[in-house]
Amino acid sequence: xxxxxxxxxxxxxxxxxxxxxxxxxxxxxxxxxxxxxxxxxxxxxxxxxxxxxxxxxxxxxxxxxxxxxxxxxxxxxxxxxxxxxxxxxxxxxxxxxxxxxxxxxxxxxxxxxxxxxxxxxxxxxxxxxxxxxxxxxxxxxxxxxxxxxxxxxxxxxxxxxxxxxxxxxxxxxxxxxxxxxxxxxxxxxxxxxxxxxxxxxxxxxxxxxxxxxxxxxxxxxxxxxxxxxxxxxxxxxxxxxxxxxxxxxxxx
Amino acid sequence: xxxxxxxxxxxxxxxxxxxxxxxxxxxxxxxxxxxxxxxxxxxxxxxxxxxxxxxxxxxxxxxxxxxxxxxxxxxxxxxxxxxxxxxxxxxxxxxxxxxxxxxxxxxxxxxxxxxxxxxxxxxxxxxxxxxxxxxxxxxxxxxxxxxxxxxxxxxxxxxxxxxxxxxxxxxxxxxxxxxxxxxxxxxxxxxxxxxxxxxxxxxxxxxxxxxxxxxxxxxxxxxxxxxxxxxxxxxxxxxxxxxxxxxxxxxx
DNA sequence: CTCAAAAGTTAGGTAGGCCTAAGTTTAAGG
DNA sequence: CCTTAAACTTAGGCCTACCTAACTTTTGAG
Ligand SMILES: [Mn+2]
Ligand SMILES: [Mn+2]
Ligand SMILES: [Mn+2]
Ligand SMILES: [Mn+2]
Numbered sequence: 001x002x003x004x005x006x007x008x009x010x011x012x013x014x015x016x017x018x019x020x021x022x023x024x025x026x027x028x029x030x031x032x033x034x035x036x037x038x039x040x041x042x043x044x045x046x047x048x049x050x051x052x053x054x055x056x057x058x059x060x061x062x063x064x065x066x067x068x069x070x071x072x073x074x075x076x077x078x079x080x081x082x083x084x085x086x087x088x089x090x091x092x093x094x095x096x097x098x099x100x101x102x103x104x105x106x107x108x109x110x111x112x113x114x115x116x117x118x119x120x121x122x123x124x125x126x127x128x129x130x131x132x133x134x135x136x137x138x139x140x141x142x143x144x145x146x147x148x149x150x151x152x153x154x155x156x157x158x159x160x161x162x163x164x165x166x167x168x169x170x171x172x173x174x175x176x177x178x179x180x181x182x183x184x185x186x187x188x189x190x191x192x193x194x195x196x197x198x199x200x201x202x203x204x205x206x207x208x209x210x211x212x213x214x215x216x217x218x219x220x221x222x223x224x225x226x227x228x229x230x231x232x233x234x235x236x237x238x239x240x241x242x243x244x245x246x247x248x249x250x251x252x
Numbered sequence: 253x254x255x256x257x258x259x260x261x262x263x264x265x266x267x268x269x270x271x272x273x274x275x276x277x278x279x280x281x282x283x284x285x286x287x288x289x290x291x292x293x294x295x296x297x298x299x300x301x302x303x304x305x306x307x308x309x310x311x312x313x314x315x316x317x318x319x320x321x322x323x324x325x326x327x328x329x330x331x332x333x334x335x336x337x338x339x340x341x342x343x344x345x346x347x348x349x350x351x352x353x354x355x356x357x358x359x360x361x362x363x364x365x366x367x368x369x370x371x372x373x374x375x376x377x378x379x380x381x382x383x384x385x386x387x388x389x390x391x392x393x394x395x396x397x398x399x400x401x402x403x404x405x406x407x408x409x410x411x412x413x414x415x416x417x418x419x420x421x422x423x424x425x426x427x428x429x430x431x432x433x434x435x436x437x438x439x440x441x442x443x444x445x446x447x448x449x450x451x452x453x454x455x456x457x458x459x460x461x462x463x464x465x466x467x468x469x470x471x472x473x474x475x476x477x478x479x480x481x482x483x484x485x486x487x488x489x490x491x492x493x494x495x496x497x498x499x500x501x502x503x504x
Numbered sequence: 505c506t507c508a509a510a511a512g513t514t515a516g517g518t519a520g521g522c523c524t525a526a527g528t529t530t531a532a533g534g
Numbered sequence: 535c536c537t538t539a540a541a542c543t544t545a546g547g548c549c550t551a552c553c554t555a556a557c558t559t560t561t562g563a564g
Contacts, residue, residue: 010521030542043522045543050520062529062542092344093370103364110362112355118345262551282512295552297513302550314512314559 004070009109012078013037014047015056018067019075027064076140081108081116083129083136086166088119090130097130097181098172113138131172132163132182132218146221151198151214153188159219161186171216178207180217256322261361264330265289266299267308270319271327279316328392333360333368335381335388338418340371342382349382349433350424383424384415384434384470398473403450403466405440411471413438423468430459432469 007015017036021028030048034041052059056071067075085104089095095103117138120126127143128134136142147162161184164175179202180186187201195211259267269288273280282300286293304311308323319327337356341347347355369390372378379395380386388394399414413436416427431454432438439453447463 008520031540039521040523041542042524042544047521049543089367093367093374095370099366103367106362106364107359110358112358114351115341115345115355118347122345260550283510291551292553293512294514294554299551301513 004074007074009106010047011051011056012074012109013105014044014051015067015071015075016078016082018057018065019072019079022066027066029064033065073140076136076142078108079142080136080138081111083133084116084120084123084126085111086129086131087123087126087135091123091126092119096173097166097176098169100130101166101169128163128182129166130182131166132161133166147218148221149215150186150188150200150217150219151211153186153214153219155188155191157223158185158187159223160184161217162220163218164216168216171213174213175217178205178209179203180207186219256326259326261358262299263303263308264326264361265357266296266303267319267323267327268330268334270309270317271324271331274318279318281316285317325392328388328394330360331394332388332390333363335385336368336372336375336378337363338381338383339375339378339387343375343378344371348425349418349428350421352382353418353421380415380434381418382434383418384413385418399470400473401467402438402440402452402469402471403463405438405466405471407440407443409475410437410439411475412436413469414472415470416468420468423465426465427469430457430461431455432459438471 014033014037017033018028021032021036025032030041030044033044033048037044048057048059048065051057051071052065055068056074057065057067059065082104085107086097086100089100089103090097120135126135134143134145145162148159150159150161153159161180161182163182164172166172175181178200180200184202189199189201189206191198191211197208198211198214199206199208266285266289269285270280273284273288277284282293282296285300286296289296300309300311300317303309303323304317307320308326309317309319311317334356337359338349338352341352341355342349372387378387386395386397397414400411402411402413405411413432413434415434416424418424427433430452432452436454441451441453441458443450443463449460450463450466451458451460
């Protein structure tokens with residue numbers, strides 16, 4: 001609540017990684033954090049203990065870790081900076097979307113709030129980053145859209161592409177090549193059986209992609225009939241993720 | 253020459269500070285570096301020993317420190333980034349010139365070369381930062397202009413304002429108020445004796461300033477007669493500063 | 505020339521952030 | 535249940551980058 005000491009870069013990255021794991025699985029496992037940050041599990045245990053004593057997270061040894069409200073706020077602040085930076089780099093400086101993540105990963109720890117807000121203003125206060133991830137507001141509210149994966153899209157249906165992970169540059173380059181980017185309308189033309197190739201229609205072209213790729217692309221939950229532009233603003237924002245898919249670490 | 257390991261932020265700041273002290277005094281004294289970086293002298297001794305063993309500088313104990321070619325190259329790279337960042341922040345994002353230094357001081361360690369060059373390109377490859385400091389080229393050449401201080405300007409003469417330190421925000425705010433910024437034509441109208449107040453003409457106004465302020469403002473060495481715009485490009489660049497004013501540390 | 509202050513260095517310590525190796529706990533299969 | 539592999543933590547180090555306190559070298563005033 002009060003003026004906490006400024007966080008270091010590594011600490012911001014830990015909180016961010018834990019936030020993302022927590023919203024996917026309900027809690028973050030030591031080894032998942034280690035994998036996300038590319039450090040040894042022992043390093044995570046050590047850092048987690050420190051951050052727990054400092055009030056940023058709750059740690060039940062051997063059971064995983066969860067953010068406190070204070071830790072969640074810090075995580076969302078870093079995520080906001082990251083995503084605004086990515087948006088600015090692509091939108092203003094002409095970066096390709098497969099190269100903004102690494103740059104933002106460093107700048108997010110160095111840019112002042114003032115700079116971030118100036119960038120956001122220059123972009124007209126965007127609500128999603130170039131990969132379709134929602135940008136939390138300055139006071140820590142984030143609005144997740146309901147979605148399914150492209151792999152789940154029934155044959156014949158059309159959906160609006162929503163989002164893809166920003167962490168795989170070569171995947172991003174390929175998606176750009178076939179024009180599969182957030183906002184694009186994509187139709188499931190055919191799906192070969194036994195996890196076979198998937199034929200899509202995007203604009204005038206009909207790229208054929210693997211099921212593995214399709215599973216990584218998120219599309220809007222509701223079928224998109226024609227050119228209805230769903231107004232993103234105005235709906236009530238929620239503080240965290242929608243419904244975590246349960247997995248290993250259940251904390252408590 | 254080969255791929256040296258990436259430097260840390262603190263190391264980049266040490267090399268930059270040493271570069272600046274060296275170009276002013278011929279060599280950098282431990283206590284001056286300590287003062288510039290706001291660390292204890294003992295910390296400087298330690299860092300300097302490490303950087304000397306790593307080949308970035310030569311250290312003669314008790315006599316000061318000097319950059320090796322390799323250290324100078326690293327320093328100029330950081331200075332280039334710093335100054336391009338300052339230029340971008342004022343030129344594109346509307347930062348006032350008194351607040352860019354702190355921001356650039358952090359971003360200079362996080363921005364990639366690609367980002368820096370994109371910013372430079374967006375600005376049309378500027379040759380000076382908002383405070384008038386020359387921007388080294390990507391291959392480490394820097395071109396200092398001949399200058400004198402505004403305090404030295406003879407009464408009746410007009411000169412083009414060249415440069416001022418970026419480290420004193422309140423001075424910068426005041427200079428902006430009286431329109432004394434790089435490129436401005438300034439005339440020495442009158443100087444009261446015994447270090448008394450100095451009357452200037454800048455445009456239509458005649459601000460009266462102290463000799464202390466005037467000593468901090470650099471103007472072009474040659475009198476500017478009217479509106480001749482001196483072409484900065486085309487002259488031969490030199491690797492380092494012109495002629496260091498000798499002072500305490502003489503190294504060797 | 506002397507000698508004390510200033511400048512610089514050395515010694516010893518802290519904290520952050522990482523590592524490997526060696527335990528400990530948990531979960532899961534048989 | 536028992537056993538064992540996987541997940542996790544603990545122990546013990548290392549490196550960077552800082553600090554203070556104590557010592558050494560240089561300098562310059564008298
Ligand atoms: Mn990203
Ligand atoms: Mn990061
Ligand atoms: Mn500056
Ligand atoms: Mn800096």
